[in-house]
Amino acid sequence: MKYQYTRSPAFPHLRGGLPLIEIALYHREYEITIPALVDSGAAMSVLPYDTGLELGFAWEEQTVPVDVGGVLKDTPAYGVLVRGQISHLPPVELVFAWVHRTSDEIRTILGQMNFFQHYRITFEAYNSLFEITTRKMS
Amino acid sequence: FERGDEYPVDDSPYKVAYQLQQLWEEHNKV
Numbered sequence: 604m605k606y607q608y609t610r611s612p613a614f615p616h617l618r619g620g621l622p623l624i625e626i627a628l629y630h631r632e633y634e635i636t637i638p639a640l641v642d643s644g645a646a647m648s649v650l651p652y653d654t655g656l657e658l659g660f661a662w663e664e665q666t667v668p669v670d671v672g673g674v675l676k677d678t679p680a681y682g683v684l685v686r687g688q689i690s691h692l693p694p695v696e697l698v699f700a701w702v703h704r705t706s707d708e709i710r711t712i713l714g715q716m717n718f719f720q721h722y723r724i725t726f727e728a729y730n731s732l733f734e735i736t737t738r739k740m741s
Numbered sequence: 742f743e744r745g746d747e748y749p750v751d752d753s754p755y756k757v758a759y760q761l762q763q764l765w766e767e768h769n770k771v
Contacts, residue, residue, distance in 0.1 A: 646754030647761055669760040672753025680757075682764040698765040700757060716758040717765055 604690050608731040609638075619728045624735070626713070629686040629694070633659040637711055641724065641733065645714030647671070650683065650699035651706040658685060660701060669700050679703040687718075689735060695721040 608620035622641040627634065635657050649671075652662075665681035680702040688694040698717050702709065713719075726733045 646758045667760070667764050669757050670753065671757050672751065676753070682761050684764065684768050696765065696768065698761045698768075700761065716761045 604692070604736065605732050605734045608728065608733065610731075619731050622726065622733045624689055624713075626711075627688045628654075628658060628697075629688075630658040630660065630683075633657065639711040639713050641718070641735070642712050642714050643719065643724065643726070645712050647712075647716045648697060648699045648714045648718050649675070649709060649712040650685070650701045651709055651711060652701070652703050653705050654711060655683065655699075655701040662703075665701070671700050671702060675700075675702055675704065675709070692722070692735070692737065697721075 606622070606624055609623040610620040611617065623638050624641055625636055626639045627636045635654070637654060647669075650658075655662075660683055662681075665683070667682040669680050669682045671678055671680045680700040683699050683701045685697050685699060686694050687697040696717075697713075721738060723736045723738045724733065
């Protein structure tokens with residue numbers, strides 16, 4: 604399925620925008636639908652703190668600490684598993700670094716580990732389009 | 742760049758990706 608890059612009204616002359624999608628996330632009986640950035644340059648997927656709380660995760664109960672780097676360096680984070688679904692594609696098992704930063708500070712990011720393991724993703728920034736389809740194994 | 746078999750080809754990004762991969766694989770074993 605093809606998606607349009609999301610533009611910002613504040614920058615009407617900016618070419619392209621950001622590759623954002625709406626994704627439904629499920630954990631136990633919790634379900635939320637949120638915007639997320641499809642980021643081929645991110646080593647990992649990132650879940651903001653308050654978004655994790657909405658999915659029923661408890662920070663004190665987490666057992667898998669992960670070492671996030673880059674702009675999130677030294678931010679406490681745990682690995683969590685969430686079921687995710689975009690548009691009509693089958694749901695997949697997603698792994699996130701749940702970080703101690705709120706959604707006001709960082710976006711939900713869908714990165715190489717493991718969002719890009721599940722789909723074939725192509726970007727056409729020059730057409731303001733990107734496409735996410737089921738993967739083809741080589 | 743060097744030629745790979747078919748295509749041309751700070752460790753922290755690799756480290757966190759591997760930590761998350763291990764969590765994913767553990768879950769898939771269950």
